[in-house]
Amino acid sequence: MADFLLYALLAGLALALVAGPLGSFVVWRRMAYFGDTLSHAALLGVAMGFLLDISPAIAVTVGCLLLAVLLVTLQQRQPLASDTLLGILAPSTLSLGLVVLSFMHDVRIDLMGYLFGDLLAISPTDLAWILGGSAAVMALIVVLWRPLLAITVHEELATVEGLPVPALRMTLMLLIAVVIAVAMKIVGVLLITSLLIIPAAAAQRHARSPEQMAFGASLIGVAAVCAGLALSWFKDTPAGPSIVVSAAALFLLSFLLPKR
């Protein structure tokens, strides 16, 4: 197997595994739009990275984390509904990213790669970032699983029972920010949330516990990555969109299986 295909496979599998449990939280807590906004802002992170001459991986991670903090703060401080606020921030940050990039004439970047992913061009350094980031996020999710589930069920009950609810809520958003920063190289800013949501939604119908749904979402994600890469390899289709199309096909297939 060619090196680049192995790198692509490893990166995709790492992301699929961590996207299962995290995507389940996104579905349960109705944070899909939040994820979308963060991913749109990732492009601004790329632009800032070029502007300040730092690694895009670091710039995007820091940018997503900062925006997550900004969003949480804004949601608490002003009266606009969350979806309005996100609807303002998502296209604004994406557009700002594009405008900033257009000023930098000496920088030649593959815009399509950032928007839709460039999985087959992953370098060993990228792979290290993706594996490290995924492993760290996965470890935190496992450790914080019960408290995160408790705040998802009822935040006030969790507060009375002594859980640090604002800190947990912020942690979950930061985990999503890290995964989005990591996933940008794989499926691109416009497709990231689909990798979080589609496997979780497909697993939902057949799961009888939160753990089953999270695990099932990981498996479906893994299958989507394998199928997408195979499609890309044999039919020369773009890798990121192929993975998303595979995930969507699996979601449709989940309706054919009898509900448990």
Next chain:
Amino acid sequence: MNTALIRLEHVAVTLAGQNVLENIQLSVNPGEIVTLIGPNGAGKTTLVRSVLGLLKPTSGSVWRRPKLRVGYMPQKLHVDATLPLSVLRFLRLVPGVDRARALAALNEVGAEKVIDSPLQGISGGEMQRVLLARALLREPELLVLDEPVQGVDVAGQAELYSLITRLRDRHGCGVLMVSHDLHLVMSTTDQVVCLNRHVCCSGHPEQVSNDPAFVELFGKKSAQSLAVYHHHHDHAHDLHGAVVDDTPAPTTFTPVKPHVHGDGCKHG
């Protein structure tokens, strides 16, 4: 002497420029059932949130016994339909709970048959019992129940109230609960606090278990756990909850047991 589980002194809460609570004095002792009653918008839930520490009062102090274990039963629980959560798994969100403990708690509240049901699929009455079971799993010293009989039919309400009394007897915990219904409070409630932004009055409820109308309406057994809190106010409230002074004093004011008036009252 300070045996109380919680003690509120001169608590006032202002939300968005509105005085929601003024000058509240309240304490709950171990083994005591305190029922908060009052009309909509009287600030019952706000008071409960202050007791629970979910809301910081604008002024005044909320004292809790150090390391007080509180079991809280929220008014309602909405779990997103996409979250596959059985009753057992919901109860096991309390650390250290296994199936045996969860089953024991459900047995106590008479809801053991729903243990493996999805949380979104049980009835309103079953949900109230499951929430009560979850509060009990914390081995609480203080149970805080926000409208525990909400969405339950009248016969079921009487049963839930008597269940709460039995749980108090068995666990020896203090109970603070909210009821929006002036006419339905337990005969065994030790103290009724009538709230309308300030504490209008507080005291023991009068027992009416032998009232023929109640026996006829609810059946003898249920009627024994029902009481009407007979009291009359000699002041009225305007639409904003402020005390109106020029209301003529009623002639039928005969408290059965001594009851205490809040500072906002201009009589007594």
